[in-house]
Amino acid sequence: MTDSNPNASLTAPSIPGDALPPVEQHAQQYATVRNAHETELIEDYVELIGDLLAHRGEARAADIASRMAVSQATVSKMIRRLNELELVTSKPYRSLFLTEAGQKMAETSRARHDIVLHFLRALGVRDATARIDAEGMEHHVSDETLAIMQRFTEQQQNS
Amino acid sequence: MTDSNPNASLTAPSIPGDALPPVEQHAQQYATVRNAHETELIEDYVELIGDLLAHRGEARAADIASRMAVSQATVSKMIRRLNELELVTSKPYRSLFLTEAGQKMAETSRARHDIVLHFLRALGVRDATARIDAEGMEHHVSDETLAIMQRFTEQQQNS
DNA sequence: CAATATTGTTAGCCAAGGCTAAACTATTTG
């Protein structure tokens, strides 16, 4: 605290609801979000490739581009990265396939995505909205919360 | 569909749970997420500045840096951007303040953040986890879902 | 009040994730 605003304590508005969390904890919140942002696009690609393989038998760059509403150049560059990460295998001008690691990631992401989507529907959110919200939320839901969401959805169904 | 994988329909695994959504709808999911990503960091900064002003009477770059676990250079650069967006006013080496627009954004973001946090706690998520999850989820929750979360939390409290 | 410590800014670097335009390959069709 400095002298630059000597009235600080006087001008502070009436205390709002919650206090600020301790610095360490607060920092952890943001750090966790930054971390999720590093992996989430990768997860969405891998998950989508897995879905295309499962439902269509093949996963072509053009399909990914139109489903993600992104240019083919963007997809092509991303595929190179997925290759470097050894999540997919690809021969030029041919369908993509998932490596072992890629399949594992696809399954995990798909499972998590489904839990969030089904939870939102069980809560009473309209399907189209639930799908949009789930696409973003899924990457920021801890295992703890995920387990609670799943339990909630099941209880909702048995009643 | 091409001839490159003539066994596509034969090799397709037994149909998983849900079908793929129509291309347009699927694309909308990802586009909405990309959109949220463009604004979320701005929202977090503005919200934090508002919180610091409310609880401490001033918002210094150094506080933001330590609460976000980010370098002071990163904060300094971001402040320039917030200035350009006319969300904050700042004199060099002095505390930040929010413009009208900044205050409005801070209130909206804080309100939304609180609804998500309180909802997670009402669901039964431990406080520390709820705070981490809320920090990321808040930016991907539609107004529709937000309203449902708020109602759920209230009902939980009156019982 | 001078020296030191803290705080803030600037410059320059990097990776990620978008884009368009142009070139190349493969598939389909006349």
Add this chain to the structure above:
DNA sequence: CAAATAGTTTAGCCTTGGCTAACAATATTG
């Protein structure tokens, strides 16, 4: 089977959001 169409890749550009290192301003303290 040649030409046209569709799909893929590459090159080069841009913005965002990180970083470190060096420097500048302010605040604290012996």
